């Protein structure tokens with residue numbers, strides 16, 4: 001066991017746009033989109049929301065559930081590909097707004113396409129095990145943008161989750177991360193150059209050599225090291241670029257019961273949270289967990305790589321579940337907006 | 353007034369005010385216990401011993417007004433509501449002025465429970481992004 005999860009929190013904006021609404025604007029067939037992606041709608045950040053404000057909501061809840069003295073938090077690491085600034089860390093904004101103690105505080109923005117959040121978790125675990133900090137906040141959040149009319153426009157969504165991590169054996173642990181394995185190669189599947197408003201992707205490279213290859217390798221490595229069969233896990237969270245990829249990777253990994261894959265409902269209703277995707281998935285798995293349950297989670301980041309986590313749930317989970325909002329409460333609230341409002345909120349209309 | 357009604361974003365001003373705009377900070381007179389939501393050097397009781405406290409995140413709407421013709425830089429958020437919110441600080445009722453977010457304007461009611469969160473107050477395409485406290489409804 002390498003570290004404890006003391007508290008967690010997720011956040012998804014209330015606005016949604018349906019696949020039909022986007023398809024109407026571009027003259028595309030909505031049923032083909034919905035069946036092809038297994039995504040019915042996606043979350044849209046409000047006009048005053050961004051990665052920092054999403055991270056803030058998630059972090060407040062994580063700290064509340066952890067029930068620790070927040071002045072003991074020694075790191076705020078935020079993974080995202082939509083940090084508010086190109087240069088100025090998101091963590092400093094959060095630390096100030098959360099009222100953290102500036103003394104001995106580390107803050108950094110992480111970037112690894114969609115797996116920046118799980119990289120942030122690993123960095124915090126490293127600092128804890130090195131004895132440099134007692135507790136740390138690791139966050140993954142995004143307000144992703146797809147080029148208008150691009151297939152990514154149906155899925156690029158907004159959401160995030162935060163984790164308060166501490167040393168193994170901590171009395172406030174709600175779960176323990178028992179092992180992490182990573183797998184990384186240089187893959188040309190998806191990228192965005194500095195200053196470019198939208199990412200570009202090579203369709204041929206996004207599936208097989210990218211998403212599937214990396215997740216399957218990191219998960220196999222994890223199971224091999226733990227000497228465990230995948231069906232010994234109670235719940236699964238995978239990075240979710242769309243529902244179809246998640247369903248396929250689950251089948252190929254040999255998962256027998258797809259209802260244990262908690263990511264499928266999230267991506268179907270709210271789309272892809274990029275750096276927040278796997279972390280919100282883990283949060284939903286924790287929401288549904290009982291003491292002793294095992295959770296397997298695997299992120300994917302283009303470029304490319306995957307981090308696979310094995311998590312064992314502890315008794316204190318039953319105490320914290322009643323605090324704050326579950327992921328399902330966020331999934332089930334929805335204020336549907338039309339494409340015009342979406343365009344205004346997302347800044348697709350240029351005003352200055 | 354630190355609840356988002358701020359003109360211009362200049363680094364020195366940002367630095368001076370950031371803590372009061374982004375965090376849920378208030379002030380309390382150590383002598384008589386009166387709570388303020390703007391910084392002051394001296395209490396009405398004459399005491400100069402004023403401490404900083406964290407204000408509760410939850411409150412209730414007392415009254416509101418809707419801004420439909422916003423000042424320059426706030427067009428993206430209009431129409432939006434500004435409300436007087438009552439906070440309960442250890443039994444003392446403290447009223448603050450603030451912007452509401454994520455709310456259907458026709459559904460704002462007196463007594464409605466709201467919770468403070470961090471939102472963008474104003475942001476151009478360049479320069480500093482102003483963050484500040486806004487309040488969102490607590491969904492029952």
Ligand SMILES: [Zn+2]
Nearest residue numbers: 381384395397
């Ligand atoms: Zn006084």
